Amino acid sequence: MGVRAAIARKPKVPEIRKGDTVVVLSGRDAGKRGTVERVIRRQPAPRGRSMFRRGTTAGGVSVVVEGLNIAKRHTKSRQSSSSTDRMPKIQQGGIFDIAQPLPIGRVMLVCPNCSRPTRIAHATLENGRRVRVCRHCNQQLEVKA
Ligand SMILES: [Zn+2]
DSSP: OOOOOGGOOOOOSSSSSTOOOOOOSSTTTOOOOEEEEEEOOOOOOOTOGGGGOOTGGGGGGGEEESSSSSOOOOOOOOEEETOSOOOOOOOEEEEEEOOOOOEGGGGEBBBBTTOOOOOOOOOOOOOOTEEEEEEETTOOOOOOO
């Protein structure tokens, strides 16, 4: 049992966060922009064989972007057999739009200052806080919550 916990404690600033505007680089929605609704972080495979899994991006992070990568879910209306008088479990049928997660490698952050897709640089402020910086205009990319 090796002691490797210290390695994982690296204080890394996430590249893309909730509330960021991103542009999709490839796929059906290529070129479209949207706001990040959710960042999903998948743990690296716990069995120690992750080196052999192909197609995994570093860290396995994906993002759900509002209104993009939509999957239409067709749902039939159905009635549960266990319906009571109080709760007739009828599920309304219809088509639901569900935003599917996009691998982080398929999106690029759009700078809110110069509105160009940008790569991210990191800077450390005087108070020690790490911030993301646009490589084009050198402005901070922090989202004002
Ligand atoms: Zn910029």
